[in-house]
Amino acid sequence: MLCLFCKKESQGSRSIEHVVPESLGNTTMTLPAGVVCDKCNNYFAVKVEKPFLELPEIVALRFHQAIPSKKRRIPPLEGTIGPHLPATVYRYTGGVVGGVIDVPWDAVPYLPYGGKAVLSIPGSNDEWRVAEVSRFMAKAALESMAARLLNDPVGRHSLVTDVQLDPIRDYARYGKGKLWPIHSRRIYGADKSWVLPTGETVQRVWESDFLYTSRGEVYYVLVVFGLELVINILGPVLRGYQAWLGENHGVSPLYH
Structure with a gap:
């Protein structure tokens, strides 16, 4: 077994990786030990997830939405x-x-x-600093791909060895290269309620998916309390996503 990020042998690793931090309400989308090695897991916790969770916008969001x-x-x-x-x-x-x-x-x-x-007290706003969000999104994008391939050893190995993914892999793990831009916009209010088939009223803390465009691009889409964040997995450009929005009347890929 090779680590998704550093590509080193990770068979003896013990850390379970959360694709979205547990402090944002994620208890379901996790990667078993070894998909991300212990060293990379610890690095992300301190150098990527912690700065993201400490953003004033995230702190205010967690306070107002009571996310422990x-x-x-x-x-x-x-x-x-x-x-x-x-x-x-x-x-x-x-x-x-x-x-x-x-x-x-x-x-x-x-x-x-x-x-x-x-x-x-400060309210939550949508003007997030790109640098902290960008590397977090790069990490989450690759890990979300790995989560879909947990039962496909060949596909998971290809994900590790695919050189097309090395730029975003190195950006997430080592901060290499220029800043990868993030497209952000609000698609529904942070306090929006959803009624389940059981009649229970809930909120959506986060949801995510991938967008594959006719231009051969792959975008990772993560929505946190209605704020949509998008990163291009294959390169630090967003023109294709902006074009896709224009072609599809601005609808979110999650609700297309």
Whole structure:
């Protein structure tokens, strides 16, 4: 068995790889030990996934949508009370509505006694920094391919040895080459509800698929709470995806 990224022997590896981080609600799309070796797995956790999860936009999204980490903690947000008093805002897990506001001790005398104060915290937005998102998307794209080939040893081996995938492989693992652009847009609201056939109302934390175009291009499409992120697996260009959107009236590939 060879590692998907470094191509070194990985038979003795023990780490299970999450294609989308567990801290974004993923408990189902995982790769068994050895598909990604322990060394690459550890590298991605620290150098790729951690910077992505620490983006202010992701932190705000996880706070507002109450997405806990593996340790069942929702990341806090830094805000202000009134015009200038700093405050750290925490949320409970376990379905409890409410939270705790932590303010510096020396600011307590300035809090309104028996009155009301305005708490301001940042909202989530769609203007994500490309660099942190780009390498995460490159990693997730290759791992999503591997997830589809788990029961096909020949196909999985071809995925490792295919030289066409080396540029995005090296970009994800080593940061080699120029920045790969990401196409991003919102296709539905972060708070959108979906009704299952059972009648249960849920939200979609994330969903993904591949787009194969008539131009011979392959795009990986990942949607996180309605924000669609797209990367070209075969090269750092997006013109083909923009053309495809024009030809298909702007519909997302996930709902085409």
